[in-house]
Amino acid sequence: MEKNKRVFVFDDNAEILELCTIILEDAGFDIKTSSTSNNIIDQVMAYIPDIIFMDNWLPDVGGIDATRELKGHEALKGIPVIYFSANNDVQALAAEAGADGYLSKPFDIQELEDIIHKHLSI
Numbered sequence: 001m002e003k004n005k006r007v008f009v010f011d012d013n014a015e016i017l018e019l020c021t022i023i024l025e026d027a028g029f030d031i032k033t034s035s036t037s038n039n040i041i042d043q044v045m046a047y048i049p050d051i052i053f054m055d056n057w058l059p060d061v062g063g064i065d066a067t068r069e070l071k072g073h074e075a076l077k078g079i080p081v082i083y084f085s086a087n088n089d090v091q092a093l094a095a096e097a098g099a100d101g102y103l104s105k106p107f108d109i110q111e112l113e114d115i116i117h118k119h120l121s122i
Contacts, residue, residue, distance in 0.1 A: 037066035056085035067097035
């Protein structure tokens with residue numbers, strides 16, 4: 001049996017993390033969440049996800065800097081990072097961060113699953 005695809009969600013909102021966990025586990029994904037992007041490289045290296053969702057408003061290291069750090073890391077730069085935020089400029093923020101895509105909050109379940117399938121070709 002093929003192993004489940006792994007999703008890592010960074011968001012400082014516990015309700016968003018819980019919602020994503022429920023939706024994605026129900027869809028057959030393994031999920032890890034974090035409310036901070038501190039030590040982003042160590043966090044991601046410890047899990048090696050297939051795709052990452054990155055909130056803009058994270059304490060300490062914000063989403064833009066965290067995404068840039070990941071995209072600048074040789075072993076991790078190939079992992080798709082989807083920027084997700086309730087900010088009106090989420091598309092511009094995603095571009096500034098060097099993310100592979102974006103998802104506006106609030107999102108619906110189908111949008112979340114569709115963007116994962118698109119970036120993981122599943």
